Amino acid sequence: MRNRVKKLALILLSLVLISSFLTACSSSSSTTATTGVVTTVSESSTVEASGNITAKQQTTLSWETSGIVGEVNTDTNSSVSKGDVLMTLDPSTAPSDVIEAQETLVSAKADLESAQMSNTAKAQAAVTLASAQSDYNSALAAYWNKSGTQGTEEQIAVATAKLQIQDNKIYDLKKKLDALSDLPDNDSGKAQALQEYNQALIDRTSLKSNLDYLKATPDSLDVQTLQAALDLAKAKLEDAQRAYNEVKDGPSSDEISSAQAKVDAAQSTVNMLSITAPFDGEVVAIQTQVGDQVDSGTAAIILVNRSVLYVDILVDETDISKVEIGDTATISYSAMPDKTSTGKVTFINPVGTSSSGVVNYTVRVTLDEADADILLGATATVDINTGAATESLAVPVEAVQSDDSGEYVMRVNSDGTTERVTVVSGTVSGTSVMVTSSDLSAGDVVQLTSSSSSSSSSDSSQQQDAGSLLGGATGGGMSSGGNPPSGGGAPAGPGQ
Template identity: 25%
Template sequence: MIRNLQILFVAISFLVYQPLAYGAEEAEGGQHQKGEAGHSAEGSEAREVHLTPEQRELLSVQTVTVPRGRADNIVTAPAEVHYVPDRVAEVGPLLQGKLTRLAVDLGDQVEKGQLLATLNSVELARIRSRLNSLKARKEAATAEYQREKQLRSESFTSEEEFLDAKAAYLEITAEYDSIREQLEVFGSDSSGADSSLAQYALRSPIQGRIERMDARLGQTLSSSDTPFTVADTSVVWVMLQVAETDIGRVSVGDEVQVFSKSVADRFHTGEVSWISNELDEETRTITVRVVLESPNGDLRPNTYAKARVMTQSAASLPLVPHDAVQTIDDESVVFVPGNEGGAYKAVPVTLGKEANDWIEIKSGISANTEVVSVGAFDLMSAITASGRSAAHGH
């Protein structure tokens, strides 16, 4: 009942326009066909619906780019969403310490190098103390070496004394540099001059979002602990498990549409980027990878999805989702965005085969056209309701 009232509200408020030249192309040749549906009857109206932003939100209108393929040659496969390996990091200290401060919370966006937590580490304090001691000894050894070098050049000291000073200088320098490099590996300031010798700053190695935080104040963390997970999920891998009998029809570059189970009425589009050569002996499937952008984060890693591979053939045609096709005055139509925001035009099309929830389009629109995939029924209902209202008004 509520849905019907929403459609009626839109029908009362939208405008119906006279025919506008759309320039529908043939799917195969891109040429106009005379006598095709939508062009055979003189005076048939191409209706255009104008929706306000509020009406668009009310009807949840969504569009999709029309791919090419054959409806009966689509490969379907279960899939799972994964993190991209270089866009996720398990973060923990490289030496033991007690957690004294948490600088972030779950869901926080962090930059590379941003502070996550602070620890107190006895081991770090010992290393820094050792470095400070070596620094003083290095300065003394450097001065002694330079003095002996000058004296040797003037023949005021023996070769043995000069070589002893040089050896002591090189030994202290090597040990100092080793300790300093060790601190750099720990991601720690060499001297700890800006903090206590024991303070350890745990920082994020990548830009991303805090997805896991298994940490509490006072907790002792070891070098094997990784209490933080930082991840960038704007790009994800979707791993398909394609049946052994179907893998021969799948190629790198094929278009893939991935449906997340959490958002069933919308899909993400990408391409096959890799096909494994290895067959899983238990499931008799082969892994296929698709790299997808997910700027809204609705493709969640470790969740399951459904994928459709639009395999290519020489006789491929434009394909639209089943729900995109509607009937107005006994004509099959799809809705395409108009020239203005919120405008949608009903374009007559000639249908081909239907399979796997997709319909081939023989003429009326071409591949790569934007068509309404969600909300087409509501637009059709609004047009027909408005037409009935106009008829009663005469």
């Protein structure tokens, strides 16, 4: 009996302790409220789509005939220029038609060169003929000019007029000098008049000599010299005419075109023996080596021009009107999560393609920098910036609640009271959600709905701990309903 009373006392003491513990915990939970702050974030209007990284130029160069690889003139990751011969076949291992084409090419080039030289000779002969004709005309004119007087009629007329003017001048000076004859010879005026008169006589002598020359006829030696020059010019003209006649009927333009076509055909066949770079680029893979037996169509080299990288994406018809040439974009990569690139929209295909009732338009985004570490063909996510950034309000996701009246947050005022503020939620970004509200401002404090559930969870945990404590105090605890646990009753006293 004494033992049973002792156990009941312990149970009552435990219940009192548990009640005090739960009350304290409940009080602590209810007085601690979780809150958040309204912030502003910058939002940009974007269009997102995915595509694959593509180089400006990329091609697989393949053999066009069969044979054994004789030379490999490049290495992987080597830069090459357009026209570089990258590989060749051993000519002796090529098919017979390719070997014959080499011989045909030599003869075809010789025929073409001959035809082109004939055409050049014709042009040169025409130039020589024109020059000879000009020389002959000059010699003939010189001969006829010297057959009469030394000067032309116009030259003689001008010289005669000048001499007449000079004679008149001399006459006037003579009269002036005669008027001064009574003066002594040392008179300055008389001396000046005499000097002018003498100079006029000298000038007349020069003018008379020029006129006499112009009126004179050439002597027989001059005529013979001119005749010889004329005969020589005529002979050269006749030679030039004969040379031109010999080549003027050379090959026609059709014959030259035919010769060129034969060269091109033979060259095309001979080119099958080599792999030539069609553009400037980088060799990223070599697929045949010296000594390999290859056939027509066997891949030889993969050549890439990485100077420009781009992504072609498909944009839905509902978004395509937002995208413009020049829009900036951000590119991220599935294979390189830590790397991003920038780019611009450089092409929009105005013709859409329909698939399963959805119309899409191809948009090309060209990267600003063609980084060497960007993998070709890699999946890229493109975010095109289609509008200027706007400021929006953001609250923690846990702050937004809703009921029959709509969405709202509970704002905590400076005096500790709360009030309901209506909001409209938008884009979720991480742990925040964009909201629209005319009554909410950045810096406002709002309640988070998670505080209530956290308190309840804490209370539940505390009750479980209290239950454990009770069970420990009673040697088994109380089961549901407050009944003693099975086998937990008071033992029978002695005599029972």
